[in-house]
Amino acid sequence: AWWLDVEIDNSWRSDVSLNVADLQGAVAYLQSVGASSVGFYSTAYQWNQITGSTLVFATAPAWVAGPGSYPDALGSCSGPGFNGGVVQLVQYPANGFDGDVRCQQGPGG
Numbered sequence: 289a290w291w292l293d294v295e296i297d298n299s300w301r302s303d304v305s306l307n308v309a310d311l312q313g314a315v316a317y318l319q320s321v322g323a324s325s326v327g328f329y330s331t332a333y334q335w336n337q338i339t340g341s342t343l344v345f346a347t348a349p350a351w352v353a354g355p356g357s358y359p360d361a362l363g364s365c366s367g368p369g370f371n372g373g374v375v376q377l378v379q380y381p382a383n384g385f386d387g388d389v390r391c392q393q394g395p396g397g
Contacts, residue, residue, distance in 0.1 A: 290323045291351055294330040294338055304340035312344065327351055328371050329379075335370040346372030351388075353379040358387065365391035 292314055300307050311328075318326045327349035328335075335341060350369020355361040361380040369375040378389045 289325040289327070290318050291327050291329045294328050294335060296334050296337055300338050304338065307338050308342050308344055311339070325349065327376065329353065330370055332370040343372040348373045349376040350374065351377040351379065355380045358382070358389070361389045365389065
């Protein structure tokens with residue numbers, strides 16, 4: 289499984305359609321070399337700034353960053369991710385480190 293890091297600290301164009309095309313190319317390449325899954329790591333704010341909140345990747349899993357606590361992270365597991373996809377992981381601050389919650393997605397999730 290691969291996660292594409294979509295954060296404003298990386299290099300992006302001001303034209304969000306070019307950024308979406310870039311991400312589409314990355315997904316296509318990873319799928320062509322046998323990646324079992326390709327998802328996206330971001331926050332709703334950064335996803336909006338970089339992709340214009342596109343839903344082109346709504347079939348891909350989301351790794352959501354941003355909640356400020358474990359309970360907030362658990363709450364972020366319900367509902368769609370920033371990309372419209374299923375939330376698989378949520379990151380939150382934990383004692384000076386990044387903690388992650390694995391979201392349950394039904395039986396065997």
